[in-house]
Amino acid sequence: MTFIKKQIHRKVKVKKRLSQAIPLSNKLKNNIDYFSSLYKDSSDVIFRSFTIGNTEAVIIYIEGLSDLQKLDELVLENLMNQNSEMADVFESLKNNIPISKLKKVHTYKACIDSISIGNPIILIDGQIDAYVLGIEKYETRQIEEPSAETGIRGPREGFTESININTALIRRIIKDPALKMKSVNIGKYTKTRVIIAYIEGLVDNTLIKEIENRLKRIKVDGILEGGYIEQFIEDNPYSPFPQVLYSERPDVISANLLEGRAAILIDGSPLALIAPVSFFSLFQSQEDYYERFLIGTLIRILRYVFLGVAIYFPSIYVAVTTFHQEMIPMDLMLSIASSREGIPFPAIVEAFIMELAFEALREAGLRLPRQIGSAVSIAGALVIGQAAVQAGIVSAPMLIVVSITGISSFLVPRYSIGLAIRLLRFPNIFIAGFLGLIGVMLSFIILIIHLSKLRSFGLPYLSPIVTLQKNATRDTLFRYPLWKFNLRPHLTGQFNPKRQKDNLKPSKREKQ
Numbered sequence: 441m442t443f444i445k446k447q448i449h450r451k452v453k454v455k456k457r458l459s460q461a462i463p464l465s466n467k468l469k470n471n472i473d474y475f476s477s478l479y480k481d482s483s484d485v486i487f488r489s490f491t492i493g494n495t496e497a498v499i500i501y502i503e504g505l506s507d508l509q510k511l512d513e514l515v516l517e518n519l520m521n522q523n524s525e526m527a528d529v530f531e532s533l534k535n536n537i538p539i540s541k542l543k544k545v546h547t548y549k550a551c552i553d554s555i556s557i558g559n560p561i562i563l564i565d566g567q568i569d570a571y572v573l574g575i576e577k578y579e580t581r582q583i584e585e586p587s588a589e590t591g592i593r594g595p596r597e598g599f600t601e602s603i604n605i606n607t608a609l610i611r612r613i614i615k616d617p618a619l620k621m622k623s624v625n626i627g628k629y630t631k632t633r634v635i636i637a638y639i640e641g642l643v644d645n646t647l648i649k650e651i652e653n654r655l656k657r658i659k660v661d662g663i664l665e666g667g668y669i670e671q672f673i674e675d676n677p678y679s680p681f682p683q684v685l686y687s688e689r690p691d692v693i694s695a696n697l698l699e700g701r702a703a704i705l706i707d708g709s710p711l712a713l714i715a716p717v718s719f720f721s722l723f724q725s726q727e728d729y730y731e732r733f734l735i736g737t738l739i740r741i742l743r744y745v746f747l748g749v750a751i752y753f754p755s756i757y758v759a760v761t762t763f764h765q766e767m768i769p770m771d772l773m774l775s776i777a778s779s780r781e782g783i784p785f786p787a788i789v790e791a792f793i794m795e796l797a798f799e800a801l802r803e804a805g806l807r808l809p810r811q812i813g814s815a816v817s818i819a820g821a822l823v824i825g826q827a828a829v830q831a832g833i834v835s836a837p838m839l840i841v842v843s844i845t846g847i848s849s850f851l852v853p854r855y856s857i858g859l860a861i862r863l864l865r866f867p868n869i870f871i872a873g874f875l876g877l878i879g880v881m882l883s884f885i886i887l888i889i890h891l892s893k894l895r896s897f898g899l900p901y902l903s904p905i906v907t908l909q910k911n912a913t914r915d916t917l918f919r920y921p922l923w924k925f926n927l928r929p930h931l932t933g934q935f936n937p938k939r940q941k942d943n944l945k946p947s948k949r950e951k952q
Contacts, residue, residue: 475500488500511575514537592727651897681860691726
């Protein structure tokens with residue numbers, strides 16, 4: 441019986457949702473009754489009744505999402521002072537209401553969609569159409585400097601949670617009409633607006649079609665942040681490496697659009713997604729291009745060197761001190777042995793303790809209020825590290841190794857790839873503690889194989905190195921002068937057939 445009741449309840453809900461697609465009634469009372477039942481117990485939905493001449497009408501809007509000043513001064517005042525009857529309602533409204541965005545809709549669903557985004561609707565007795573007023577207005581955050589992508593040189597503008605402001609910031613940089621922005625709505629309840637931005641003529645059309653197909657396949661109740669979309673559209677969701685880049689800087693998004701990539705902007709999120717990306721693009725910063733190429737190249741080489749330090753330095757130390765002591769110079773070996781005297785744990789356990797403590801302090805520094813977060817993370821690391829050495833729990837060389845490793849991970853300009861590095865460090869320490877340097881080499885080979893198999897929207901993850909594109913390597917390990925960037929990178933490839941299928945057949949759950 442419970443199952444039958446649930447099924448009946450579900451059918452009633454489906455029927456109610458399907459009824460939203462039927463046309464409006466020409467009787468104002470029927471329309472008001474429908475919307476009143478739909479928005480029952482919603483105190484922020486306002487029904488404002490008035491008359492146009494001798495005809496009854498009502499305006500429906502959500503308080504806080506619509507511009508009430510424009511509604512009072514431009515709409516109600518003009519319509520309520522009109523005494524003559526309107527022959528052509530839509531033309532009369534266009535002539536009497538000084539609003540640029542005015543359109544008519546025919547169904548309940550179109551009315552609900554307009555009300556939900558802050559556009560009031562006008563219902564008039566005897567009319568089968570509703571009239572949508574484009575006067576949405578809600579509080580937004582001011583344009584500020586991006587907090588997660590700070591820089592010494594470059595623009596100080598960052599995206600906000602308003603998608604209209606974000607698209608305008610991109611339009612200010614790229615003024616060509618070839619910049620296209622396609623809009624879709626995702627989410628059963630949130631109906632979040634998502635925009636695909638690209639430059640026509642520079643981007644491959646198959647890439648845009650693939651992005652559209654992957655977005656259409658998303659069936660969720662709501663989209664609250666771009667991370668929801670990223671997890672649905674990436675090629676390999678089980679890989680720790682990000683296959684989509686995100687940024688809150690308009691100049692970074694514009695630069696990627698000019699290279700033939702596509703951007704995905706999400707309403708309510710200050711972060712825009714970029715696709716496709718490669719492993720090397722995750723280590724590029726906007727300042728690499730604003731500074732002279734020699735400086736940019738040096739900084740980029742430092743990032744790759746300390747990338748290896750961040751991933752393998754603790755595991756190499758564990759492997760050498762556990763299995764290959766003959767590789768250490770005698771003086772250094774005696775110093776390490778004397779510092780480890782009295783330590784009750786082997787090197788692998790010692791490394792795990794320090795790495796876990798360091799990661800806990802780093803995470804605590806991010807979650808605490810900004811005023812005390814940095815102080816807690818830095819002071820906590822110093823105090824706990826010194827106390828652990830004095831108590832004989834860990835050795836001083838291990839503390840130095842973990843500190844250098846933590847500092848090295850901060851050189852990575854993208855937080856998403858930094859998370860992957862932090863995750864890989866622990867299995868590398870584990871395998872080094874059991875197999876020594878052979879285990880370190882084995883983990884390195886497995887990592888290279890995994891990166892070689894990865895794709896981002898069909899683009900090989902290690903391109904252009906593995907694809908042998910000679911001209912495209914000018915912006916990978918090194919940064920050539922800007923006047924030598926005379927060819928755009930090739931950003932297409934074979935799509936992952938296991939993750940993305942060409943036929944968009946609905947699943948069993950969607951059929952139900």
